[in-house]
Amino acid sequence: MAGDGALMEAEAHYFFPPASAFRLNECLYRLKSDGAFRARYLADAEAAMIELGLDAPTRAALRGFDRDRLVGLGAHPYLVFMAGLRLRMEREPEAFERF
Amino acid sequence: MPLVAAFACAHTPQLLLRPPTEDRALVLRVHAAFTEVRRRLAALACDAIAVVAGDHIEGFFLDAVPALGVFVGAEASGEFGPYRYALPVHEPLARAILTDGIERGFDLVYSQSLRLDYAFYVPLHFTMPEPAVPIVPLYVNVYLPPQPTPRRCHAWGEALRACLDGRPERVALIASGGMSHFPGTDRYADPDFEFDRRLLQALADGRGRETARLTGEELDKTGNVELRTWITLLGAVGDARAELLCYEPSWHHGNAVVAWPVTAR
Numbered sequence: 001m002a003g004d005g006a007l008m009e010a011e012a013h014y015f016f017p018p019a020s021a022f023r024l025n026e027c028l029y030r031l032k033s034d035g036a037f038r039a040r041y042l043a044d045a046e047a048a049m050i051e052l053g054l055d056a057p058t059r060a061a062l063r064g065f066d067r068d069r070l071v072g073l074g075a076h077p078y079l080v081f082m083a084g085l086r087l088r089m090e091r092e093p094e095a096f097e098r099f
Numbered sequence: 100m101p102l103v104a105a106f107a108c109a110h111t112p113q114l115l116l117r118p119p120t121e122d123r124a125l126v127l128r129v130h131a132a133f134t135e136v137r138r139r140l141a142a143l144a145c146d147a148i149a150v151v152a153g154d155h156i157e158g159f160f161l162d163a164v165p166a167l168g169v170f171v172g173a174e175a176s177g178e179f180g181p182y183r184y185a186l187p188v189h190e191p192l193a194r195a196i197l198t199d200g201i202e203r204g205f206d207l208v209y210s211q212s213l214r215l216d217y218a219f220y221v222p223l224h225f226t227m228p229e230p231a232v233p234i235v236p237l238y239v240n241v242y243l244p245p246q247p248t249p250r251r252c253h254a255w256g257e258a259l260r261a262c263l264d265g266r267p268e269r270v271a272l273i274a275s276g277g278m279s280h281f282p283g284t285d286r287y288a289d290p291d292f293e294f295d296r297r298l299l300q301a302l303a304d305g306r307g308r309e310t311a312r313l314t315g316e317e318l319d320k321t322g323n324v325e326l327r328t329w330i331t332l333l334g335a336v337g338d339a340r341a342e343l344l345c346y347e348p349s350w351h352h353g354n355a356v357v358a359w360p361v362t363a364r
Binding site: 012013014015016017022025026029032033035067068071076077078079080081082085086088089093095096097098099 | 114115116118119126130156157161180214224225243245281282283316322
């Protein structure tokens with residue numbers, strides 16, 4: 001970690017994504033944007049997460065999909081939001097009115 | 100003919116796919132404002148629509164995060180849930196903006212192969228006239244710090260206007276984003292509507308230039324990181340007074356649709 005600039009970034013709602021969270025953010029990104037990966041995740045989340053090389057604590061956080069915990073690990077908040085919404089759109093398509 | 104119209108609007112996905120958490124009447128009121136934009140775009144008979152939008156980490160992931168960019172492919176395509184879209188790009192205009200922008204000192208990234216984010220698509224879904232008009236997608240990084248400063252976005256908008264003023268096409272400009280919202284954060288249900296209202300008043304007064312003095316920290320604190328797209332547009336429209344077509348605050352989002360009169364310079 002660097003100096004004051006890094007501290008300010010840590011306090012921002014949309015903070016710099018730490019390199020340590022790259023795999024986690026990649027998983028959220030692919031849940032959001034990669035339909036084939038999202039289908040594999042919905043079929044077998046554990047296998048899909050292992051495919052991306054996620055460690056056990058990260059996999060546990062994703063299983064619970066708790067926003068605060070994921071963001072605490074360095075997940076980008078928007079990716080958490082939209083990955084969750086895309087999973088819900090797949091699981092409950094009838095819940096959404098289409099315009 | 101240069102810039103002939105300018106609009107800014109929200110693009111929240113719940114306007115396209117409404118879950119039960121969203122007030123249907125509110126969503127329809129925003130749609131009505133989009134319909135008014137569509138009517139105006141049709142009447143203007145423009146040759147292209149340049150859309151300034153933030154990328155929701157869709158076209159660009161962490162392998163490359165450009166501050167400002169232009170899509171110069173033949174067609175811009177993407178998907179969002181059940182929606183699949185492919186929009187023709189006005190290639191001569193896209194290339195001119197890219198080349199002219201570089202000449203004017205903006206080190207723009209360009210791409211011919213990107214998934215078009217729904218931030219571009221949602222406004223076009225509701226406002227694209229018939230027959231459809233080709234687009235030019237203009238990227239601004241809004242979600243991955245460090246983002247371009249409001250000052251830089253405003254300057255880019257000024258340069259964009261100068262470029263458009265030298266072109267033969269009749270171009271409409273749409274800024275897609277905002278207003279206050281905090282997706283994925285603990286402030287999601289607590290947007291800063293007071294900031295939005297003060298800002299809308301400033302825009303109605305023709306004081307859009309003041310947005311160039313905002314800081315990135317202020318935008319983050321008020322849920323307005325996406326306002327960078329509007330600030331870019333404000334650089335292009337100068338001191339024109341905004342016309343508010345709607346401002347509909349939902350439980351998580353300040354949904355605004357705004358128009359600016361554009362006169363030849």
